[in-house]
Amino acid sequence: MTAPLLSLRGISKSYGQVHANQAVDLDVAPQSIHAILGENGAGKSTLMKMIYGVEQPDSGSVAWEGEPLALASPAEARAKGIGMVFQHFSLFETLTVVENIQLVVPGKKADLVKRVRALGQEFGLEVDPLAHVHALSVGERQRVEIIRCLMTSPRLLILDEPTSVLPPQLVEKLFETLRRLRDGGVSILFISHKLEEIRAICDRATILRGGRVTGHIDPREHDAHDLARMMIGRDMPEPMAAVPLSGGEKRLEIIGLHHRPEDPFAVPLSDIALTVRSGEILGIAGISGNGQSELASLISGEIVLPRDQRDRIYMMGRDVGRLDAAHRRQLGFAFVPEDRLGRGAIPEMSLVLNGLLTAHPLNLLRHGLIDRTRASAFTEDCIRQYDVRTPGPDAEAGALSGGNLQKFIVGREIMLAPKLLFVAQPTWGVDVGAASAIRARLVALRNEGMAILVISEELEELFELCDFIQVLHHGALSPPLVTKETRPEEIGRYMIGAQDASKKVIA
Numbered sequence: 385m386t387a388p389l390l391s392l393r394g395i396s397k398s399y400g401q402v403h404a405n406q407a408v409d410l411d412v413a414p415q416s417i418h419a420i421l422g423e424n425g426a427g428k429s430t431l432m433k434m435i436y437g438v439e440q441p442d443s444g445s446v447a448w449e450g451e452p453l454a455l456a457s458p459a460e461a462r463a464k465g466i467g468m469v470f471q472h473f474s475l476f477e478t479l480t481v482v483e484n485i486q487l488v489v490p491g492k493k494a495d496l497v498k499r500v501r502a503l504g505q506e507f508g509l510e511v512d513p514l515a516h517v518h519a520l521s522v523g524e525r526q527r528v529e530i531i532r533c534l535m536t537s538p539r540l541l542i543l544d545e546p547t548s549v550l551p552p553q554l555v556e557k558l559f560e561t562l563r564r565l566r567d568g569g570v571s572i573l574f575i576s577h578k579l580e581e582i583r584a585i586c587d588r589a590t591i592l593r594g595g596r597v598t599g600h601i602d603p604r605e606h607d608a609h610d611l612a613r614m615m616i617g618r619d620m621p622e623p624m625a626a627v628p629l630s631g632g633e634k635r636l637e638i639i640g641l642h643h644r645p646e647d648p649f650a651v652p653l654s655d656i657a658l659t660v661r662s663g664e665i666l667g668i669a670g671i672s673g674n675g676q677s678e679l680a681s682l683i684s685g686e687i688v689l690p691r692d693q694r695d696r697i698y699m700m701g702r703d704v705g706r707l708d709a710a711h712r713r714q715l716g717f718a719f720v721p722e723d724r725l726g727r728g729a730i731p732e733m734s735l736v737l738n739g740l741l742t743a744h745p746l747n748l749l750r751h752g753l754i755d756r757t758r759a760s761a762f763t764e765d766c767i768r769q770y771d772v773r774t775p776g777p778d779a780e781a782g783a784l785s786g787g788n789l790q791k792f793i794v795g796r797e798i799m800l801a802p803k804l805l806f807v808a809q810p811t812w813g814v815d816v817g818a819a820s821a822i823r824a825r826l827v828a829l830r831n832e833g834m835a836i837l838v839i840s841e842e843l844e845e846l847f848e849l850c851d852f853i854q855v856l857h858h859g860a861l862s863p864p865l866v867t868k869e870t871r872p873e874e875i876g877r878y879m880i881g882a883q884d885a886s887k888k889v890i891a
């Protein structure tokens with residue numbers, strides 16, 4: 385093998401009692417796309433943070449082109465030619481796209497605007513350089529992160545789950561970008577839970593389990609089942625079979641909803657209509673930035689409708705358009721937002737307190753004070769049932785790995801036993817084993833009569849979960865399509881606004 389670009393030997397890192405990485409060896413060859421595989425909490429992000437200078441190893445050595453390397457900060461890593469796109473974004477919401485880029489990339493604003501547009505077009509990462517970040521969807525924010533990284537011309541690019549919020553069309557485009565970068569001399573470290581993607585794009589893979597390397601392989605020589613087994617150490621759980629539709633009562637109904645958000649960068653919604661009944665799962669497909677976050681805010685109650693908009697949103701038979709989130713929850717509504725660190729959890733607070741945020745009605749308070757015993761018991765139950773890997777209920781939410789925090793939030797909301805559950809991006813960042821466990825749980829709840837609404841950019845996920853799918857495009861929803869009778873390409877056509885077929889639409 386040619387001399388490695390980057391070489392790690394015996395790298396270890398602990399956080400208190402948690403051994404996030406133990407004696408990790410890794411060689412990244414020049415011009416390679418190298419996958420780092422492992423279940424939630426296996427230590428992938430920690431390892432990447434050490435390579436990028438965000439964290440420093442407790443022991444072990446790093447060599448860059450054969451020379452010893454010790455990085456005290458990301459700025460030093462960037463100066464060496466190492467760039468990283470994080471799983472959780474590091475953009476300032478109140479600044480525009482180009483202002484965020486200016487913080488890292490030197491240059492005049494006007495020139496940077498031009499470069500952002502040009503790079504966006506070249507790599508299928510279009511985003512308005514003058515838009516404010518707070519008005520962008522998760523998918524668009526990720527595009528900004530990737531563009532910002534490419535603008536520093538890295539020799540090693542670290543991508544932590546880059547495809548998790550990209551629609552299928554853009555994943556293929558991103559892969560073309562990555563191949564082009566590799567052919568141009570850049571090496572890429574690629575973290576993903578999507579095993580088919582790893583097989584499609586990576587030429588090497590290193591597998592981590594419990595912070596240790598369990599193998600270095602060529603992923604093209606193994607099928608996805610093999611890879612999953614190596615990662616989680618056992619076979620994948622079987623999908624849960626859905627019982628026939630019950631035709632139950634309407635738990636969510638939206639009728640002719642128009643909404644023009646105050647924010648000029650947000651997507652206006654027009655004539656939204658959907659129904660979710662007890663015992664069924666409705667999925668909303670679509671490319672991010674087509675109105676998903678606006679629709680989610682209106683359903684969750686984060687935004688209430690103006691006085692003149694009556695009879696637009698019904699939950700459990702009640703007009704809830706003017707009710708806030710807390711009142712909607714009182715009716716039996718629960719919600720998992722897509723943005724787990726901003727809306728789903730408070731990173732600086734313990735899991736117990738994060739549990740209380742929405743689960744306090746489950747008798748976790750006494751005389752207006754927190755009942756520690758019950759609150760801890762609730763949190764421990766959630767940790768156990770949803771296989772959340774953490775030292776315990778007093779751990780800070782922000783210290784959990786991304787997938788483990790997602791499992792915690794999904795678990796907390798399901799444990800409220802809602803009549804209507806709304807989940808945005810249910811398995812974003814969750815490893816394959818845990819993702820199939822979450823999906824199986826959602827189908828089981830549907831079988832027991834819960835009404836479930838799911839927003840996801842992953843078509844495969846929607847096809848596995850949903851009875852019906854509607855597609856959101858430019859703020860308008862397609863009619864409901866019966867999942868069993870619909871092919872993914874048909875959904876794809878609605879996603880890009882090229883479909884007008886009315887067949888297979890339910891009455």
Ligand SMILES: Nc1ncnc2c1ncn2[C@@H]1O[C@H](COP(=O)(O)OP(=O)(O)OP(=O)(O)O)[C@@H](O)[C@H]1O
Pocket residue numbers: 399402403404422423424425426427428429430431773774783784785786787788813815
């Ligand atoms: N700042 C921190 N403080 C305490 N523990 C931490 C911290 N960062 C990571 N950990 C712990 O280290 C372990 C490895 O976490 P890491 O984020 O590297 O996992 P991961 O493989 O990237 O997981 P995921 O796929 O869920 O993103 C986990 O048990 C996590 O809880």
